[in-house]
Amino acid sequence: MTHLIQLHEFDGGIHPPENKRQSNSRPIRKASLPAELVLPLHQHIGAPANPVVAVGDSVLKGQVIAEPEGFVSAPLHAPTSGKISAIEARQVPHASGLSETCIVIEPDGEETWAEHQGLCDALGLEHCDDIPKEKLIERIRDCGIAGMGGAGFPTAVKLHTGQHNIDTLILNGAECEPYITADDMLMREHASEVIRGAQILLQILGAERCLIGVEDNKPEAIAALEDALVQHNEEHHIDVVTIPTKYPSGGEKQLIQILTGKEVPSGGIPASLGIVCQNVGTAAAIADAVDLGRPLISRITTVTGDAVRDKGNWEVLLGTPVSHLLSLSGYRPAKRERVVMGGPMMGFALPTTGLPVVKTTNCLLAPTDKELPTNNPAMACIRCGLCADACPADLLPQQLYWFSKAQEFDKAEQHNLFDCIECGACSYVCPSEIPLVQYYRFSKGAIREERAAAEKAEQARIRYEARIERQEREKAEKEAKRKARAEAAAKAQSAKKEAPIAKAAPATESTATEPTTDADLEKLQKQLSAAQAAVAKTKEKLEAARENPEMADKIPAFESALTKTQDKIKTLAKEIAAAKKAAKAAPAATGPDKGDPNSPERLQKKWETAAARLDTARKRLEDAEAEGADTVDALRTGVEKQESRVAEAKAAYEAALKSGTDNKPTEATATKPDAEQLQKKLLAQKDRVEKARERLEMARAEKLDSVDALEKALNKQLEKLAAFEAQTSTTGEV
Amino acid sequence: MSTIIIAILVLAGLAAIFGALLGFASVRFKVEGNPVVDQVNDLLPQTQCGQCGFPGCKPYAEAIADGEKINKCPPGGESTIQALADLLGVEPEPLDAEHGAEKDVPMVAYIREDECIGCTKCIQACPVDAILGAAKQMHTVIVDECTGCDLCVEPCPVDCIDMVPQSTDTSSWYWQAPTTGVELIATDRRSITTEAHA
Amino acid sequence: MALLTLSSPHTHGPNRTSRIMLTVALATLPGLAVMTWFFGFGTLINTVLAVVTALFSEALVLKLRKYPVSFFLKDNTALVTGLLLGLALPPLAPWWITVLATSFAIIFAKQIYGGMGNNPFNPAMVGYALVLISFPVQMTTNWVTSFQVTGSEIAGFSEALSIIFTGSSSAADAFTGATPLDQYKHLISKETSDELLQRNTFNGWLNGGWEWVNLAFLAGGLFLMARRIITWHIPVSMLVALSICSLILGWDEDLYTPLSLHLLSGATMLGAFFIATDPVSASTTPTGKLIYGAGIGVLLYVIRTWGAYPDAVAFAVLLMNFAAPFIDAYTQPRSYGHSKPKRGLKPGDK
Numbered sequence A: 001m002t003h004l005i006q007l008h009e010f011d012g013g014i015h016p017p018e019n020k021r022q023s024n025s026r027p028i029r030k031a032s033l034p035a036e037l038v039l040p041l042h043q044h045i046g047a048p049a050n051p052v053v054a055v056g057d058s059v060l061k062g063q064v065i066a067e068p069e070g071f072v073s074a075p076l077h078a079p080t081s082g083k084i085s086a087i088e089a090r091q092v093p094h095a096s097g098l099s100e101t102c103i104v105i106e107p108d109g110e111e112t113w114a115e116h117q118g119l120c121d122a123l124g125l126e127h128c129d130d131i132p133k134e135k136l137i138e139r140i141r142d143c144g145i146a147g148m149g150g151a152g153f154p155t156a157v158k159l160h161t162g163q164h165n166i167d168t169l170i171l172n173g174a175e176c177e178p179y180i181t182a183d184d185m186l187m188r189e190h191a192s193e194v195i196r197g198a199q200i201l202l203q204i205l206g207a208e209r210c211l212i213g214v215e216d217n218k219p220e221a222i223a224a225l226e227d228a229l230v231q232h233n234e235e236h237h238i239d240v241v242t243i244p245t246k247y248p249s250g251g252e253k254q255l256i257q258i259l260t261g262k263e264v265p266s267g268g269i270p271a272s273l274g275i276v277c278q279n280v281g282t283a284a285a286i287a288d289a290v291d292l293g294r295p296l297i298s299r300i301t302t303v304t305g306d307a308v309r310d311k312g313n314w315e316v317l318l319g320t321p322v323s324h325l326l327s328l329s330g331y332r333p334a335k336r337e338r339v340v341m342g343g344p345m346m347g348f349a350l351p352t353t354g355l356p357v358v359k360t361t362n363c364l365l366a367p368t369d370k371e372l373p374t375n376n377p378a379m380a381c382i383r384c385g386l387c388a389d390a391c392p393a394d395l396l397p398q399q400l401y402w403f404s405k406a407q408e409f410d411k412a413e414q415h416n417l418f419d420c421i422e423c424g425a426c427s428y429v430c431p432s433e434i435p436l437v438q439y440y441r442f443s444k445g446a447i448r449e450e451r452a453a454a455e456k457a458e459q460a461r462i463r464y465e466a467r468i469e470r471q472e473r474e475k476a477e478k479e480a481k482r483k484a485r486a487e488a489a490a491k492a493q494s495a496k497k498e499a500p501i502a503k504a505a506p507a508t509e510s511t512a513t514e515p516t517t518d519a520d521l522e523k524l525q526k527q528l529s530a531a532q533a534a535v536a537k538t539k540e541k542l543e544a545a546r547e548n549p550e551m552a553d554k555i556p557a558f559e560s561a562l563t564k565t566q567d568k569i570k571t572l573a574k575e576i577a578a579a580k581k582a583a584k585a586a587p588a589a590t591g592p593d594k595g596d597p598n599s600p601e602r603l604q605k606k607w608e609t610a611a612a613r614l615d616t617a618r619k620r621l622e623d624a625e626a627e628g629a630d631t632v633d634a635l636r637t638g639v640e641k642q643e644s645r646v647a648e649a650k651a652a653y654e655a656a657l658k659s660g661t662d663n664k665p666t667e668a669t670a671t672k673p674d675a676e677q678l679q680k681k682l683l684a685q686k687d688r689v690e691k692a693r694e695r696l697e698m699a700r701a702e703k704l705d706s707v708d709a710l711e712k713a714l715n716k717q718l719e720k721l722a723a724f725e726a727q728t729s730t731t732g733e734v
Numbered sequence B: 001m002s003t004i005i006i007a008i009l010v011l012a013g014l015a016a017i018f019g020a021l022l023g024f025a026s027v028r029f030k031v032e033g034n035p036v037v038d039q040v041n042d043l044l045p046q047t048q049c050g051q052c053g054f055p056g057c058k059p060y061a062e063a064i065a066d067g068e069k070i071n072k073c074p075p076g077g078e079s080t081i082q083a084l085a086d087l088l089g090v091e092p093e094p095l096d097a098e099h100g101a102e103k104d105v106p107m108v109a110y111i112r113e114d115e116c117i118g119c120t121k122c123i124q125a126c127p128v129d130a131i132l133g134a135a136k137q138m139h140t141v142i143v144d145e146c147t148g149c150d151l152c153v154e155p156c157p158v159d160c161i162d163m164v165p166q167s168t169d170t171s172s173w174y175w176q177a178p179t180t181g182v183e184l185i186a187t188d189r190r191s192i193t194t195e196a197h198a
Numbered sequence C: 001m002a003l004l005t006l007s008s009p010h011t012h013g014p015n016r017t018s019r020i021m022l023t024v025a026l027a028t029l030p031g032l033a034v035m036t037w038f039f040g041f042g043t044l045i046n047t048v049l050a051v052v053t054a055l056f057s058e059a060l061v062l063k064l065r066k067y068p069v070s071f072f073l074k075d076n077t078a079l080v081t082g083l084l085l086g087l088a089l090p091p092l093a094p095w096w097i098t099v100l101a102t103s104f105a106i107i108f109a110k111q112i113y114g115g116m117g118n119n120p121f122n123p124a125m126v127g128y129a130l131v132l133i134s135f136p137v138q139m140t141t142n143w144v145t146s147f148q149v150t151g152s153e154i155a156g157f158s159e160a161l162s163i164i165f166t167g168s169s170s171a172a173d174a175f176t177g178a179t180p181l182d183q184y185k186h187l188i189s190k191e192t193s194d195e196l197l198q199r200n201t202f203n204g205w206l207n208g209g210w211e212w213v214n215l216a217f218l219a220g221g222l223f224l225m226a227r228r229i230i231t232w233h234i235p236v237s238m239l240v241a242l243s244i245c246s247l248i249l250g251w252d253e254d255l256y257t258p259l260s261l262h263l264l265s266g267a268t269m270l271g272a273f274f275i276a277t278d279p280v281s282a283s284t285t286p287t288g289k290l291i292y293g294a295g296i297g298v299l300l301y302v303i304r305t306w307g308a309y310p311d312a313v314a315f316a317v318l319l320m321n322f323a324a325p326f327i328d329a330y331t332q333p334r335s336y337g338h339s340k341p342k343r344g345l346k347p348g349d350k
């Protein structure tokens, strides 16, 4: 050590039995090739990788088999040469025991490497110190390196520090969890790679110093690192710092606090303090990637616990099934069998041993029940505060527990639930043996889910509103178009009017038998507009006369003239109307039955529009009644009239329908769709009734108090059904 | 006499002080309110399913603001009723069964794509535009946008839309709250610990 | 085969609630011994009676609630409640007072609220307050005046038994009377401090026996602290607050009870180390504990000096129990990564 580092202490923490001797007394062994390797596409935090091989492909050791998907992701490489035997969903090592897509490789036993070389050679540089940092980061990304301490965050992403100026690199060699010795053994046997990795990281980050924090229970590792420092001539930049043994000193936040006294802001990242923290295993992997071009295809994993005879560390290919490693270590399944991936404090118990080793698997712990007894049934919290004393994040675990249990998530959040690092120290000391961490995980998950749901609801609201807006706009556009069309039509008509009458005349002659023709109509209309113009003029004159006393004597004359012209207009209007009717009737009489005003469709439409009008009339009446307006009476009679009209229309429709179906088989096809639709509706309705009945039955059986409401609903449905049935029978198509 | 005056003065003084305090508090702690309708609408699940009898969540929110019952939204279920009750300061009521039951798992629509005839009926029905497709083309539900409102199921002429439970993957999965000690002992402890987590 | 999957951590430290409660019970033993030495077998008999009643009531309620009886009896909390009540009640209190107080404490103050861990108030003190309010005479006059003072032997085992169970008051009158705190408070207006201290109840410097009883509880409390079962916050802040009040407000021994009597008489040490520290109903944050303890100290002094009751541990503790959740919400520690501690309960609270 060259510099004196002022150590700080973090609050809380515990001293569980270390149990590291069992596994760190013999060198790392190389695990043999298993029968198949299973590589989950999602071994890191972020998006799962995207397979670039197909089933049946042959791959070489170190060949890319899946590419990263997006920025926060990492590629995957074949750990050995062989054939892709499957790409399918398999159970993955995760507490949930869920399945995700995995690439399965059947090794050919040759271990043929794909072509690879160090970055320096690949770039053809003379001085390896000159490699630009972008190239380094790119290499780290291409080699699929993700945090090997347990979290599995893609390393390259962590090295994109953006605008933060990094002055300190911290390598985490604390390994505070009991039982695990993977980092310990790595530092002993690969100290040189660790230091080389630190050099590369320093180069990338432009940091001035690097602190390697190692707990004082690993003297051999510390000595090895010191030697390697001297070898690499790096004593001035890199310090190996011995820190006191206390769980969880290996937590990133805690280690930063110990070494620098600074706290990572809640919700922030260490980079905002000018610090980047990496695991020593990651550093070694980086050295391999940059200097040798070897992607991350294997790692060092501790296999320990009393259920295995041969405890120790293995260098194991990613994807190796846990059962393979266990059998190499002489595993004897114990009573109440448990296999934990990770350490006893933060690891998770595997649902089966068939799951593969992944990038984050630092330990496999197979304890006997005697060694690590499962908790007794939890008692109530006595608020002893031992958990608060142990919490390294200075939370109040007892309060968090209380709120989580009561599902008062907002209070839990207010008590900084999300600053909990799930270290398990609180559970460890809790005298009531409450699975506190599980409660926190539950709360966090539920809060996250709630947030996601809220976000989704917000999204749905926005989309819904956008849709409504769009629909309205479309309607408005349609309206505008319709208007435009109507205008155009009107213009066309007036243009027609100016067209020579002679053109219309032959037409008039040809249909001489008809009382009125288009030409006549036009004439009448012309007269009408002339008369209207005259009226307007007379009115003007009349007005002027009234205002001007001198012209007073002319008023009666004007008035009589006015009434005359108005009378004329009236008769004209009448004539025009009659002409129009006739004109309409003419083609209708001769045209195909499509225009038949008595066809069932038409009648139905009529009926429908009448009914709609009735509805609006009723509504108006209601409004008027509510407001006590004096139009009530008028509206009432209006409604009555409308009612009779609807009845009429209906009767007409039904009669037409009957006659149609009775007399004209062609008409039946026209009504058929209606009948079919009704039938469909009827069936659906029956379905609904069935469902409602079932629900009611269930409610009755369980004596729920919703019985009444359900009964009501059922009755309603039955009514509807009856209505449908009646309707279908009238169409005569049942 | 003087005691009365003193008493009155003291009371007046107190009144003034508390008045000032209240005034200050009302200014200092003023709630910047968005109107009740929006607050209510924010609590509704925005499924837009219409099960409440209104054409969408917003209309129901408006109705609630006008005094409509708060227990008519099945997708929201008990939690929404509770939240509404908290917001409006009324007693929560159990969900009105007439409008349907709360589903235990969130659902999403799934279109069996080879059966889809491309009639676009479901697109017209979906209140949140969660279905993609064009006339005579196969249609697909955008799972992330689907609110599971069921509205697209009925219009489909070939019945190729199913409601399936929303799937969990490793990133959305989370631990459930542990069974308490009492519950554990109530049954055989060992079988519970193994079963519940197997 | 499916393996056992439980949430981490997969290991557990040596702490156990039942063991903690047992240690608390053990720590009361010196006090119990000294009380028995000075006040006769009455204390012991009542304590045993209280413990038996507590366990029985607990078992009964658990049975009624269909809870596993042995599992919950083994947590030893009922044992501690019974013990504390037995120690707090007057040594020669009639049996029905003990039974009433204890069963009320267990059934109403503890189980009705949901059992261990869910009671907002200290059950022992609820039981105590109930009988103190209901039967003030029996509760204030059944204290034994020590044998050194009266010159007579303290009540022997059979005598104590008969006083407690048959209530033969003729036998009792020879041994019983008010506590020193009670006497000082009521007589100081008539006599000077020096005259008072010459009385039988006060054996010269202090009173016969009470100082030893309190010292024994202090020792038990220090043992608990050494075992890290309680922290220093509550006892220290409570005793300091009591002392400060006494020194500032009651420095005149001819008008007020002196500090020495406050600290070493009555239930002061029992209260400070065993009752106020009952974790379930106390405040649980470090700062909160200080406030909570100080509150008890101040209330204790106020009620002792100006209230109707000679001793006030029960009321002081119960009053502060009310405040504990509030204190907790507003004394959260500053968590890692936060520049300021949070206050209150709602996310909006700062």
Ligand code: SF4
Pocket: A380, A381, A382, A383, A384, A385, A386, A387, A388, A397, A398, A401, A426, A429, A430, A431, A432, A433, A434, A436
């Ligand atoms: S350690 Fe356990 S019993 Fe004690 S306060 Fe924390 S959660 Fe409660």
Ligand code: SF4
Pocket: A387, A390, A391, A392, A393, A394, A395, A397, A419, A420, A421, A422, A423, A424, A425, A426, A427, A436, A437, A440
């Ligand atoms: S698990 Fe969370 S609450 Fe418990 S000690 Fe660790 S950080 Fe604190």
Ligand code: SF4
Pocket: B044, B045, B046, B047, B048, B049, B050, B051, B052, B053, B054, B055, B056, B057, B058, B060, B072, B073, B074, B075, B076
């Ligand atoms: S029932 Fe449907 S439409 Fe009505 S508020 Fe609830 S989610 Fe919205």
Ligand code: SF4
Pocket: B108, B109, B125, B126, B127, B128, B129, B130, B131, B141, B145, B146, B147, B148, B149, B150, B151, B152, B153
């Ligand atoms: S896809 Fe179907 S279920 Fe999903 S939101 Fe749209 S209409 Fe509702």
